[in-house]
Amino acid sequence: MPAATTPLIILAMACLLQAAPAQTPPPKPATVESLSAKKPQKTAQQEPVDSLVAYPERDILSPFRTPTDLYAPPDELFRQLSIMRNIASRSSAKSFDDSGREVIDDPAWQQARAKVSEIGIDAGQLAGMMRLHRNEAQRATAFYGAFYCSNISYVMELISHIPGEPLRSTREAALPRAIQFMRANLGTRFGELTDDEKAIVIGALPQIGSPAAKAQGLTRLPSKNDHLHSLRLTPFFQLLDIDNETDRAQALWFIKEAIVTRPDFANLWLEPALPRLLQLLRSNNNDVRDQAIAIFQRIAAKNTAAPPKEIEALVMWAKEAGKHLFPPIRNINDAIVQLYPSDERAAIAKAGIKALESSAIGDPYRGQKKDGSWYSGFRVGRVPDALAQLAIPEGSVITSINGAPINSAQGLLATIIKQSEAKRPRRVMVEYVLKGQSRAIEYRIM
Numbered sequence: 001m002p003a004a005t006t007p008l009i010i011l012a013m014a015c016l017l018q019a020a021p022a023q024t025p026p027p028k029p030a031t032v033e034s035l036s037a038k039k040p041q042k043t044a045q046q047e048p049v050d051s052l053v054a055y056p057e058r059d060i061l062s063p064f065r066t067p068t069d070l071y072a073p074p075d076e077l078f079r080q081l082s083i084m085r086n087i088a089s090r091s092s093a094k095s096f097d098d099s100g101r102e103v104i105d106d107p108a109w110q111q112a113r114a115k116v117s118e119i120g121i122d123a124g125q126l127a128g129m130m131r132l133h134r135n136e137a138q139r140a141t142a143f144y145g146a147f148y149c150s151n152i153s154y155v156m157e158l159i160s161h162i163p164g165e166p167l168r169s170t171r172e173a174a175l176p177r178a179i180q181f182m183r184a185n186l187g188t189r190f191g192e193l194t195d196d197e198k199a200i201v202i203g204a205l206p207q208i209g210s211p212a213a214k215a216q217g218l219t220r221l222p223s224k225n226d227h228l229h230s231l232r233l234t235p236f237f238q239l240l241d242i243d244n245e246t247d248r249a250q251a252l253w254f255i256k257e258a259i260v261t262r263p264d265f266a267n268l269w270l271e272p273a274l275p276r277l278l279q280l281l282r283s284n285n286n287d288v289r290d291q292a293i294a295i296f297q298r299i300a301a302k303n304t305a306a307p308p309k310e311i312e313a314l315v316m317w318a319k320e321a322g323k324h325l326f327p328p329i330r331n332i333n334d335a336i337v338q339l340y341p342s343d344e345r346a347a348i349a350k351a352g353i354k355a356l357e358s359s360a361i362g363d364p365y366r367g368q369k370k371d372g373s374w375y376s377g378f379r380v381g382r383v384p385d386a387l388a389q390l391a392i393p394e395g396s397v398i399t400s401i402n403g404a405p406i407n408s409a410q411g412l413l414a415t416i417i418k419q420s421e422a423k424r425p426r427r428v429m430v431e432y433v434l435k436g437q438s439r440a441i442e443y444r445i446m
Helices: 008-019 075-090 107-119 123-132 136-146 152-159 168-185 195-204 211-215 234-239 245-261 264-280 286-299 311-325 343-356 385-390 409-421
Strands: 094-096 102-104 329-331 336-339 363-368 374-379 397-401 427-434 437-445
Touching (some): 075 136, 123 152, 152 168, 168 245, 234 245, 245 264, 264 286, 286 311, 329 385, 374 427
Parallel strands (some): 336 437
Antiparallel strands (some): 094 102, 363 374, 374 397, 397 427, 427 437
């Protein structure tokens, strides 16, 4: 690479990157039965779980709760729900309606269902019982009844209580129902509603600009592509930290199904969990490994090869698959570039260091902005292809790095050295002039 054409900011970033600390075929559809409780197996070559926790903040929804309170449930409602649950547990004549709710082809079940609709379900009351009631049978009835709440968004909130339930049989009964409900409702967009339904949704919202709207983060009315419902996946990711392979497999299965239903959830939730998912690919448990593979297949490029069977090759395959959705070098908006620990970041550092070892690093430049003010710095030559992701345009004149003015080659080198020796550099602000106008770009070393 000719030294005279080396962009100076790229050299600076190379030093900073080098100084930054480094970090380290589709499976058959799963069912709760196939992922039911088995003897836990030890995993091979795994790092400590605590070092790879994706969502460390624990709350009342985190696995597993220890309910100690007593609740007095609404007697008639829970009597009818108990009838429905008992019939459902014995019946094979099960199906799901268009709303994603379980239906049993049994007159007694249907009669109880009609009475439940007549009485109505208080989602807040069910949530309290799920979290705190020490009676296992009553909690199981609350989880069963959750799916017959008329408000879909409330059901989504109650689904997030499943991972924290301490009784496995209750979790395993709720999971397939949750997935069916999620498939039917989670992908619904505002534009799919009728005019009357849209009016109801808008009428239920607080006035935009009001304190209530601000508290909910609402800044505008819904548009046609907005999803109507969401789902909190944190508790399901926290199940991956439980030392039981069945829990991990079931959590991975649910996460995969959520991503299938709402592909945008992958971008929203997955990135903090990728190190944990890579670790779980080394599991000796086939269910855990297969479900983790299925998640990586969902986020991989369409032309990605089939996952290899050998473990180390599988882990490398998954790392590359993850880069399709989460590239290690990300140009956010031409003003912010995020650089994550990766081979790509190391390659940028290596290319920059090689250029620094050349005899010349660029030319000083003095010019005049469009507003008439004068500036000085170093003008960037052509940008080599290997370093184009750093997003400094050709012709830019670098004037400062993290506020330190750049007026000479010696000043540039001194600034580079100072920044590279700083303790754990995280952000580097580069100011430059392009076509007579001041601009800036921020590099975030993750």
